[in-house]
Amino acid sequence: MTDKDMRFDYLLRLGDNSLILGQRLAEWCGHAPMLEEDLALTNIGLDLLGQARMFLSYAGEVEGKGRDEDRLAYFRDTKDWRNLLLLEQPNGDFAKTMARQFFFDAFQYLQFEGLAKSSDDRLAGIAAKSLKEITYHRRHSADWIIRLGDGTDESHERIQGAIDDLWGYLPEMFDMDAVDDAMLADGFGVDVAALRPVWDDYVNGVLAEATLIRPADSWSVRGSREGKHSEHLGYLLAEMQFLPRAYPDAKW
Amino acid sequence: MDVIDQEHDELETAFQAKVEAEQRIEPKDWMPEKYRQTLIRQMSQHAHSEIVGMLPEGNWLTRAPSLKRKTILMAKIQDEGGHGLYLYSATETLGISRDEMFEQLHSGKAKYSSIFNYPTLNWADIGAIGWLVDGAAITNQIALCRCSYGPYARAMIRICKEESFHQRQGYDIMMTMAQGTKEQREMAQDALNRWWWPTLMMFGPNDANSANSAQSMKWRIKRQSNDDLRQKFVDATVPQAEFLGLTIPDDKLAWNDVRGHYDFGEIDWEEFKAVVKGNGLCNRERLQARVDAHDGGKWVRDAALAYAAKKADRKAKAA
Numbered sequence: 101m102t103d104k105d106m107r108f109d110y111l112l113r114l115g116d117n118s119l120i121l122g123q124r125l126a127e128w129c130g131h132a133p134m135l136e137e138d139l140a141l142t143n144i145g146l147d148l149l150g151q152a153r154m155f156l157s158y159a160g161e162v163e164g165k166g167r168d169e170d171r172l173a174y175f176r177d178t179k180d181w182r183n184l185l186l187l188e189q190p191n192g193d194f195a196k197t198m199a200r201q202f203f204f205d206a207f208q209y210l211q212f213e214g215l216a217k218s219s220d221d222r223l224a225g226i227a228a229k230s231l232k233e234i235t236y237h238r239r240h241s242a243d244w245i246i247r248l249g250d251g252t253d254e255s256h257e258r259i260q261g262a263i264d265d266l267w268g269y270l271p272e273m274f275d276m277d278a279v280d281d282a283m284l285a286d287g288f289g290v291d292v293a294a295l296r297p298v299w300d301d302y303v304n305g306v307l308a309e310a311t312l313i314r315p316a317d318s319w320s321v322r323g324s325r326e327g328k329h330s331e332h333l334g335y336l337l338a339e340m341q342f343l344p345r346a347y348p349d350a351k352w
Numbered sequence: 353m354d355v356i357d358q359e360h361d362e363l364e365t366a367f368q369a370k371v372e373a374e375q376r377i378e379p380k381d382w383m384p385e386k387y388r389q390t391l392i393r394q395m396s397q398h399a400h401s402e403i404v405g406m407l408p409e410g411n412w413l414t415r416a417p418s419l420k421r422k423t424i425l426m427a428k429i430q431d432e433g434g435h436g437l438y439l440y441s442a443t444e445t446l447g448i449s450r451d452e453m454f455e456q457l458h459s460g461k462a463k464y465s466s467i468f469n470y471p472t473l474n475w476a477d478i479g480a481i482g483w484l485v486d487g488a489a490i491t492n493q494i495a496l497c498r499c500s501y502g503p504y505a506r507a508m509i510r511i512c513k514e515e516s517f518h519q520r521q522g523y524d525i526m527m528t529m530a531q532g533t534k535e536q537r538e539m540a541q542d543a544l545n546r547w548w549w550p551t552l553m554m555f556g557p558n559d560a561n562s563a564n565s566a567q568s569m570k571w572r573i574k575r576q577s578n579d580d581l582r583q584k585f586v587d588a589t590v591p592q593a594e595f596l597g598l599t600i601p602d603d604k605l606a607w608n609d610v611r612g613h614y615d616f617g618e619i620d621w622e623e624f625k626a627v628v629k630g631n632g633l634c635n636r637e638r639l640q641a642r643v644d645a646h647d648g649g650k651w652v653r654d655a656a657l658a659y660a661a662k663k664a665d666r667k668a669k670a671a
Contacts, residue, residue, distance in 0.1 A: 119419075123414060126410075126413045126414050126422070126426060127414055129406060129410035129413050129426070129429055130403075130406035130407045130410040130429070130641065130645070131410075131641065131644070131645045132645065132649065133645065133646075133648070133649020133650075133652035133653060134649060134652070134653055135403065135433060135436060135437050135440075136437070137649075137652075138406070138433050139430055139433045139434060139437070142426055142429065142430040142433065143430065145426060146423065146426050146427060146430070149419065149422060149423050149426065150423065152419065153419050153420075153423070156419075169419050170418045170419055170420075173419055174417075174418075193648075194649065194652050246659070247655055247656050247659040248652070248655050250659050250662060251654070251655025251656065251658045251659045252651065252654050252655050252658045254651050254654075254655070255651055255652070255654070255655030255658075258651070339414050339415055340414060340415065342415050343415060343416075343417035343475055344417050344418075347533065347535055347536070349533055350417075350532050350533045350535065350536050351528065351532060352417035352418045352421055352475070352528060352532075
């Protein structure tokens with residue numbers, strides 16, 4: 101892989117994370133437990149979509165093959181997607197959606213704090229702008245973890261179950277591969293492995309306040325960086341990409 | 353006439369004089385009970401329409417054909433949720449809670465705009481909803497900006513501003529489709545064919561058959577008749593369709609030099625009645641989606657309340 105290829109891949113990882121989670125949140129539209137939450141989920145979805153567009157546009161320019169944000173979003177199949185496995189997991193109930201959101205918000209906050217100091221001005225700029233949004237996302241999801249955990253017996257049970265179900269998808273977030281190493285050495289990217297202790301502290305604090313139990317690290321799955329995804333991603337893409345794929349000559 | 357009746361008559365006379373002097377009625381002002389009830393019915397129906405209206409558009413949010421379109425549509429649907437929230441609050445000033453309004457929606461006692469009982473079948477439907485449905489809504493709502501009830505009039509002014517952006521984005525989608533490939537033009541025409549007549553129905557029955565109109569006009573809740581507003585919409589929209597190169601599905605549509613308006617065919621009032629009664633393609637699904645969201649979300653709302661109570665309790669103990 102050339103340096104250009106690695107930058108392209110790195111930007112795809114960032115853009116794909118935001119796009120896939122934004123797409124999942126769009127599924128909630130009109131169906132949230134309360135109107136205020138419908139607006140909040142849409143708001144977060146819009147932020148993520150905005151991030152995705154900036155990263156994918158940038159990725160397309162770095163690649164230099166004329167692919168714009170839509171070409172990258174609508175004309176790649178499963179194996180070429182680089183989003184974390186966690187983010188493609190189905191919404192489930194509100195507890196599962198919030199647990200997924202919380203784990204990612206806590207991670208993305210730290211990741212973007214680092215990226216805001218990237219030697220690459222454009223990347224640093226996107227990260228700095230997004231960090232303001234993520235600060236709100238993280239507060240929103242942490243508040244819900246606490247309310248659900250320390251709310252009723254039912255909500256406690258549901259959120260604990262959601263956390264247990266998603267726990268094995270989390271280690272992948274902190275993996276460093278050859279691309280990460282090269283981008284870190286470049287000053288372009290961040291050391292996500294080094295974020296783990298800080299993430300743990302933050303997450304442990306919220307879980308404790310929520311009277312929730314941190315699951316044991318018993319299982320984990322990985323592979324998204326090599327395009328090895330869960331079966332859920334294919335369906336998400338089939339739905340998202342339907343129109344441009346069915347009418348490839350059309351402009352929308 | 354006893355004293356109470358006399359007092360009531362005086363209040364009603366003063367109320368009517370105030371309305372006719374174009375002064376706004378505010379929540380704490382005296383108002384006839386029927387005026388209050390009419391507003392609750394109309395405003396809650398309006399709020400419900402915003403919320404139910406999120407569903408047919410939400411149907412295409414995950415399939416929007418570009419990231420830009422997805423972003424715009426998501427922002428638009430969010431605006432509608434915001435309008436709903438704003439209208440529920442304005443309705444609450446009349447002494448009804450949001451929960452009571454939901455109850456009325458879910459039991460079928462309260463209505464929402466029938467237009468949302470039609471399905472969105474292709475992407476151009478999202479354009480047609482913005483262009484036609486929001487266009488019709490604006491025509492109605494501009495008239496409501498001068499409604500006699502202050503909170504409703506103010507809500508309408510704010511909402512109209514955002515709606516005109518929605519209409520433009522809808523027209524922009526139609527324009528892109530109408531100038532696009534053969535399939536896209538077909539989708540655009542198909543959408544216009546399906547949405548045209550239901551949109552005209554949004555203005556309600558003909559004036560001669562409109563049960564609530566006369567009283568609402570007297571109270572200045574309503575400022576223009578159903579037929580006048582419908583005509584206004586048709587006159588504004590026909591040239592827009594011509595510009596798109598699309599055909600409005602009405603053989604009788606023709607410019608009338610004498611009237612200075614477009615003549616148009618008769619609405620199928622049987623279809624109108626059938627959909628209002630619950631026999632549109634999507635009535636059951638739309639309502640069920642709202643009931644499911646509400647009932648399915650009860651445990652979340654309960655958790656939030658339970659947590660707030662625990663927090664308050666701990667604070668009290670610590671003090």
